[in-house]
Amino acid sequence: MRDEAAIGVDIGGTKIHFAVVDNNGQIRCQDIVPTRGERGAKAVMDTVASGIARMLEGHGRLAEPPPIAGIGIGSAGQIHYRSGEVAHALDGIPGWIGTPIKRLVEERFPYPVYLDNDVNVIGIAEKQFGKGRTLEHFICLALGTGVGGAIVQSGRLLRGVYGGAGELGHISVDFNGPRCPCGNFGCLELYASGTGIARMARERSSSLEGTVRDIDSRGVMAAWHQGEQWAEEIMDIAIRALSAGISGMIHTFNPQAVFIGGGVASSGDRLMNRVSEHVRKTTASAMWKEVELLPASMGAGSGVIGAAAQGWFYSMPRE
Ligand SMILES: [Zn+2]
Secondary structure, X not given: XXXXXXXXXXXXXXXXXXXXXXXXXXXXXXXXXEOOHHHOHHHHHHHHHXXXXXXXXXXXXXXXXXXXEEEEEEEOOEEEOOOOEEEEOOOOOOOOOOOOHHHHHHHHOOOOEEEEEOOHHHHHHHHHHOHXXXXXXXXXXXXXXXXXXXXXXOOEEOOOOOOOOOOHHHOEOOOOOOEOOOOOXXXXXXXXXXXXXXXHHHHHHHHHHOOOOOOOHHHHHHHHHOOOHHHHHHHHHHHHHHHHHHHHHHHHHOOOEEEEEOOOHHHOHHHHHHHHHHHHXXXXXXXXXXXXXXXXXXHHHHHHHHHHOHHHHHOOOOO
């Protein structure tokens, strides 16, 4: 395989990560800037374009720079992956829905441009460079502000009609639960995301003390590790919700692995062990025998590396 590089862009709600990534999955230079989504879609796209231009300059300064194969972008929201437009997003960036990201970048740079959802590109990073390299069927779960998912079946991303498949955060784990912005009740995301864990902590503290304590999911997990009972009760709900969701996913997709990543998962072995214990009890033994629950193997750069890797992923030979 000849040496190549690609520009990766990972557009998140709070920051945009740019990188030059080579086809061994190594970041050769990078830059992170705030998204400042409140400025609206057009301003964010200007930030994206100037970041790509900076990466092209950075690439030019590398010793023996490998030729650039393309530009790959991952974005929060549901992505119409063929047309390269945002199909659906929450309102962090006004005007983001309908933004023709792929076309806008193609107009400014002479390279092929790829666009996908920010968690699908994590699936691509696992498949190209991570522990998913040797697997054909796996699921990636990203437990961050929300809960995102990517499903790889027979080496390909499962897409659905336009690319919306894999919204695993919106599997309901309690039909009597609270209403989710998606319309359903008791979605996994309401319990197992950073936002969900913080919400449960706020609700609990207001019912106990009549005042709402300002606490985020990091605070809850720190208290959990210190053995505080209230945090144990909240994390128990998060863990059981996550386990119910994962068990359903295993029964639906019969995967070889479920990779769990994101800020909430970075609380370590204790979370993984507890989830594993629950899922084992709630999954048919024939399926449990074939599946491993693993921490995401690609780390903090997985979004930008997977975004960059889209061109290589699509050119992989398949049976
Ligand atoms: Zn939902």
